[in-house]
Amino acid sequence: MFYTIDILGTIAFAISGVLxxxxxxxxxxxxxxxxxVTAVGGGTLRDLLIGDxxxxxxxxxxYTYVILTSAVFAIIFRSKINYLRTSLFxxxxxxxxxxxxxxxxKGINAELxxxxxxxxxxxxxxxxxxxxxxxxxxxxxxxxKEIYATACILGGITYFLLNELPIKTNIVFVIAGIxxxxxxxxxxxxxxxxxxxxxx
Amino acid sequence: MFYTIDILGTIAFAISGVLxxxxxxxxxxxxxxxxxVTAVGGGTLRDLLIGDxxxxxxxxxxYTYVILTSAVFAIIFRSKINYLRTSLFxxxxxxxxxxxxxxxxKGINAELxxxxxxxxxxxxxxxxxxxxxxxxxxxxxxxxKEIYATACILGGITYFLLNELPIKTNIVFVIAGIxxxxxxxxxxxxxxxxxxxxxx
Amino acid sequence: MFYTIDILGTIAFAISGVLxxxxxxxxxxxxxxxxxVTAVGGGTLRDLLIGDxxxxxxxxxxYTYVILTSAVFAIIFRSKINYLRTSLFxxxxxxxxxxxxxxxxKGINAELxxxxxxxxxxxxxxxxxxxxxxxxxxxxxxxxKEIYATACILGGITYFLLNELPIKTNIVFVIAGIxxxxxxxxxxxxxxxxxxxxxx
Numbered sequence: 001m002f003y004t005i006d007i008l009g010t011i012a013f014a015i016s017g018v019l020x021x022x023x024x025x026x027x028x029x030x031x032x033x034x035x036x037v038t039a040v041g042g043g044t045l046r047d048l049l050i051g052d053x054x055x056x057x058x059x060x061x062x063y064t065y066v067i068l069t070s071a072v073f074a075i076i077f078r079s080k081i082n083y084l085r086t087s088l089f090x091x092x093x094x095x096x097x098x099x100x101x102x103x104x105x106k107g108i109n110a111e112l113x114x115x116x117x118x119x120x121x122x123x124x125x126x127x128x129x130x131x132x133x134x135x136x137x138x139x140x141x142x143x144x145k146e147i148y149a150t151a152c153i154l155g156g157i158t159y160f161l162l163n164e165l166p167i168k169t170n171i172v173f174v175i176a177g178i179x180x181x182x183x184x185x186x187x188x189x190x191x192x193x194x195x196x197x198x199x200x
Numbered sequence: 201m202f203y204t205i206d207i208l209g210t211i212a213f214a215i216s217g218v219l220x221x222x223x224x225x226x227x228x229x230x231x232x233x234x235x236x237v238t239a240v241g242g243g244t245l246r247d248l249l250i251g252d253x254x255x256x257x258x259x260x261x262x263y264t265y266v267i268l269t270s271a272v273f274a275i276i277f278r279s280k281i282n283y284l285r286t287s288l289f290x291x292x293x294x295x296x297x298x299x300x301x302x303x304x305x306k307g308i309n310a311e312l313x314x315x316x317x318x319x320x321x322x323x324x325x326x327x328x329x330x331x332x333x334x335x336x337x338x339x340x341x342x343x344x345k346e347i348y349a350t351a352c353i354l355g356g357i358t359y360f361l362l363n364e365l366p367i368k369t370n371i372v373f374v375i376a377g378i379x380x381x382x383x384x385x386x387x388x389x390x391x392x393x394x395x396x397x398x399x400x
Numbered sequence: 401m402f403y404t405i406d407i408l409g410t411i412a413f414a415i416s417g418v419l420x421x422x423x424x425x426x427x428x429x430x431x432x433x434x435x436x437v438t439a440v441g442g443g444t445l446r447d448l449l450i451g452d453x454x455x456x457x458x459x460x461x462x463y464t465y466v467i468l469t470s471a472v473f474a475i476i477f478r479s480k481i482n483y484l485r486t487s488l489f490x491x492x493x494x495x496x497x498x499x500x501x502x503x504x505x506k507g508i509n510a511e512l513x514x515x516x517x518x519x520x521x522x523x524x525x526x527x528x529x530x531x532x533x534x535x536x537x538x539x540x541x542x543x544x545k546e547i548y549a550t551a552c553i554l555g556g557i558t559y560f561l562l563n564e565l566p567i568k569t570n571i572v573f574v575i576a577g578i579x580x581x582x583x584x585x586x587x588x589x590x591x592x593x594x595x596x597x598x599x600x
Contacts, residue, residue, distance in 0.1 A: 048448055115264055139336060149229050249458060
């Protein structure tokens with residue numbers, strides 16, 4: 001179940017990488033690399049920071065297959081990809097929900113402070129996009145708009161608050177994931193952004 | 201004592217991150233991230249390279265609190281921050297002095313060559329600013345001007361030279377730190393830069 | 401023998417870094433850093449991802465000496481460096497051949513999947529140039545043109561295919577290296593590029 005969601009998230013992230021690389025007129029190899037780092041970049045940073053090496057995607061070849069297949073698919077059907085935009089957005093949102101929780105769990109296993117665990121979860125979910133933007137020579141989109149990381153952080157806080165209550169870990173896990181997903185969906189639907197601090 | 205200086209340095213680095221992120225019109229989340237990476241980026245790279253994981257700031261939550269508090273403070277009082285410019289410059293300079301020595305000491309503990317230790321010290325002191333500039337899509341300022349890294353390197357050389365003499369380690373430590381700080385202060389005061397190699 | 405080639409590759413990579421940094425009008429320190437990361441960046445990423453720390457160049461000071469000497473040499477004789485362009489291209493090409501194989505071998509020793517080993521080899525050979533371009537605020541050249549990574553990948557595939565046959569490992573090693581070098585030389589000579597996917 002978790003694994004399926006993880007794969008869906010990986011697909012969505014990989015395809016989002018392909019789309020950005022297209023806009024930058026990268027060649028085939030560049031596109032594959034951007035797809036790859038978008039999908040695994042966050043988890044890689046997390047594994048490096050906590051010292052869990054070789055990093056995850058090196059130990060499970062499935063990710064590589066999924067990413068390459070998704071990227072090739074996105075390249076071939078690139079003129080049709082707009083029809084999938086809503087599905088991709090959903091996959092992506094579900095992906096960040098799950099990635100956040102994977103990061104938090106890894107932090108807990110490494111016996112880190114809850115705040116650090118939430119940071120790890122947020123990184124897992126968002127850093128792939130940051131690397132994608134750096135490699136494409138853009139200021140990372142996550143630093144300029146969108147309730148993205150905020151959704152991960154809220155989900156992480158939910159996780160640790162509910163964990164204090166007598167609720168089963170599995171259920172806490174699901175609720176926290178739903179908080180991430182719902183926050184993002186609502187923010188996008190109602191165009192909610194972080195408060196603008198430049199004009200007052 | 202060292203810990204206090206470390207915290208002062210962290211504050212100065214975090215605030216310098218906030219100021220750069222402001223100029224790039226980043227949102228609240230982007231500003232916090234830039235503050236964070238500016239403050240801990242150098243130490244994180246050092247820890248990753250020598251394999252000392254989880255990296256330092258993950259093991260001591262104090263840094264997170266200090267950085268977040270400094271950043272929020274800088275955001276709220278941003279119109280007043282100019283009055284603090286001299287204090288911040290001093291904190292920053294003291295910070296690089298200390299960060300350099302922390303990096304060198306970690307290198308020695310990992311039994312690395314003195315040159316590598318000096319490189320680690322310089323990285324600890326300067327790499328946070330490099331990541332800050334990359335994330336803001338600028339050529340890192342350290343590569344274009346300012347006696348910054350040079351000060352770290354001179355301090356590092358001083359450390360290893362004095363260590364050959366019969367002087368107590370603590371005193372060597374203090375003198376090397378003073379060399380870093382004095383070099384930077386004098387360079388800024390007298391506008392000393394590296395020799396220009398482009399026009400001759 | 402391998403060590404000599406490794407050093408030649410390091411020299412070529414370091415000088416290529418100096419030339420790029422020149423174009424960006426970096427100061428002396430910036431130039432040295434770019435030379436350094438171009439030469440050791442790929443191996444550093446590889447070592448971090450598989451958890452082999454402290455990373456290679458920290459354990460063998462020779463690399464540091466070679467890189468600094470090459471960089472100083474390139475800075476002093478920068479007006480003459482054009483005469484060496486062909487030699488440098490050859491060193492660089494031989495360098496990526498060897499770096500690819502070093503990466504693959506490290507992956508095998510870490511018991512990783514052949515595809516991951518090939519990825520490690522390609523990274524070792526190409527990532528230094530990627531970091532160089534990111535630090536210089538360019539979209540990495542490897543993502544936009546040139547059969548560079550493709551040569552590494554072909555060499556990697558050759559290695560694993562031949563390893564199935566009853567051929568001595570040393571000979572497989574040499575043949576795979578020749579495939580990398582020949583692919584790159586032929587691609588540059590005949591201006592072969594990856595298929596353009598933008599105009600059809």
